[in-house]
Amino acid sequence: MNANPITSLDHYRLLGRSGLRVSPLCLGTMTFGADWGWGADDDTSKAIFDAYASRGGNFIDTANFYTNGISERLLGEFIGPERDHFVLATKFALNMRPGNPNAGGNHRKNMVRSVEDSLRRLGTDYIDLYWLHAWDFTTPADEVMRALDDLVRAGKILHVGASNTPAWKIAQANTISALMGWTRFVAIQVEYSLAVRDVERELLPMAREAGIAVLPWSPLAGGILTGKYSLRDLCNQKAEGPQPWFGLENRSLLPTERRLGIADAVKSVAKEIGRTPAQVALNWLFTREGVVSLIPGARKLEQFEDNLAALDFTLDPAHLRKLEAVSAIELGCPHDDLCSGQVRDLITGGAVVGSAADGENVLPHKCWRLPTTNTGNCPAPASAVACGT
Numbered sequence: 088m089n090a091n092p093i094t095s096l097d098h099y100r101l102l103g104r105s106g107l108r109v110s111p112l113c114l115g116t117m118t119f120g121a122d123w124g125w126g127a128d129d130d131t132s133k134a135i136f137d138a139y140a141s142r143g144g145n146f147i148d149t150a151n152f153y154t155n156g157i158s159e160r161l162l163g164e165f166i167g168p169e170r171d172h173f174v175l176a177t178k179f180a181l182n183m184r185p186g187n188p189n190a191g192g193n194h195r196k197n198m199v200r201s202v203e204d205s206l207r208r209l210g211t212d213y214i215d216l217y218w219l220h221a222w223d224f225t226t227p228a229d230e231v232m233r234a235l236d237d238l239v240r241a242g243k244i245l246h247v248g249a250s251n252t253p254a255w256k257i258a259q260a261n262t263i264s265a266l267m268g269w270t271r272f273v274a275i276q277v278e279y280s281l282a283v284r285d286v287e288r289e290l291l292p293m294a295r296e297a298g299i300a301v302l303p304w305s306p307l308a309g310g311i312l313t314g315k316y317s318l319r320d321l322c323n324q325k326a327e328g329p330q331p332w333f334g335l336e337n338r339s340l341l342p343t344e345r346r347l348g349i350a351d352a353v354k355s356v357a358k359e360i361g362r363t364p365a366q367v368a369l370n371w372l373f374t375r376e377g378v379v380s381l382i383p384g385a386r387k388l389e390q391f392e393d394n395l396a397a398l399d400f401t402l403d404p405a406h407l408r409k410l411e412a413v414s415a416i417e418l419g420c421p422h423d424d425l426c427s428g429q430v431r432d433l434i435t436g437g438a439v440v441g442s443a444a445d446g447e448n449v450l451p452h453k454c455w456r457l458p459t460t461n462t463g464n465c466p467a468p469a470s471a472v473a474c475g476t
């Protein structure tokens with residue numbers, strides 16, 4: 088669990104191995120602009136931005152790609168003369184000019200072009216945090232890291248982060264940078280919510296080891312965890328094809344039986360504690376180790392206000408256990424094997440190894456698992472001691 092209680096947007100936290108202070112909720116702005124058909128119009132976007140800024144929020148997430156550049160342009164207008172107050176983060180990598188192979192990807196040409204375009208749309212001369220939006224599997228890691236470092240040295244960007252990139256690639260890239268004295272990734276931006284927990288296998292342990300900040304995107308699973316959809320909707324959808332009232336046809340994350348089951352559990356916890364499902368789903372993420380700031384989105388001001396109230400309460404252990412039970416994933420091999428009491432004993436010879444009797448500091452998955460979650464082919468942990476409770 089995170090040691091620091093969260094209370095408000097101006098309860099700032101450090102971004103990984105950097106001195107940068109950021110709010111615990113980052114303003115997601117993929118919904119700023121109606122260009123993709125489902126976003127907020129300019130006035131609503133401004134109202135959400137103003138509400139965020141007036142509560143002390145300082146951390147803004149956008150991308151060159153969002154709503155075809157409209158999100159960046161709107162933010163430039165909203166931020167105006169208050170530029171230095173905000174930690175402004177944007178991204179590059181997705182192709183902005185279909186048909187041009189060099190207008191997308193992680194390589195130096197696209198990176199330099201993209202940063203200049205973003206600076207122009209945002210109306211600023213520097214970006215606080217520059218995200219590589221997705222690993223392209225074609226540009227060599229040393230080209231990416233050296234080019235990012237050059238942008239830092241030129242004062243165009245201040246810090247760098249990696250989004251949608253495998254753990255082994257981030258570890259490789261940061262190792263090269265550490266050896267060469269170049270700028271390292273200080274944060275990862277990953278899809279993470281009660282509905283999608285795959286990052287717990289490799290990315291979260293990697294981030295923990297390297298002191299990298301974890302920023303979950305789509306923490307409400309695109310709205311599924313707010314409890315607005317039901318199994319009945321899914322059955323109707325199967326029978327009749329995508330329905331307009333699902334509102335999600337253009338999203339990557341669609342409701343499934345499993346995700347709706349998790350949403351039901353979130354709803355039931357919310358009812359028991361007098362909170363909304365969105366608040367419970369967001370609050371749960373603050374209990375995950377390494378999570379520094381969440382990036383929820385909102386299309387309406389009421390949604391933003393609702394989400395903000397996720398900061399000022401703590402879920403009790405019984406409710407955490409209930410959420411864990413319904414949402415746990417199989418870590419698979421080798422993790423389940425390595426967590427098992429049998430394999431631990433084979434390695435330690437039955438002795439207690441580590442700074443704590445429960446294996447703390449030894450098993451990378453301790454903080455994210457309960458022993459009951461081992462449903463894979465690997466042997467179940469022999470005791471709660473093996474995988475933590």
Ligand SMILES: NC(=O)c1ccc[n+]([C@@H]2O[C@H](COP(=O)([O-])OP(=O)(O)OC[C@H]3O[C@@H](n4cnc5c(N)ncnc54)[C@H](OP(=O)(O)O)[C@@H]3O)[C@@H](O)[C@H]2O)c1
Nearest residue numbers: 115116117304305306307308309310313365383384390393
């Ligand atoms: N790095 C990446 O690749 C990546 C990818 C995706 C997103 N992101 C970032 O993450 C941010 C959030 O992504 P997301 O929009 O998918 O996140 P999300 O928070 O999981 O979903 C947001 C959507 O859920 C619904 N919603 C939000 N709050 C609600 C509430 N309190 N009650 C009911 N419904 C509510 C709204 O959609 P409806 O009103 O339509 O239901 C809203 O647009 C983006 O803005 C972007 O900055 C990054």
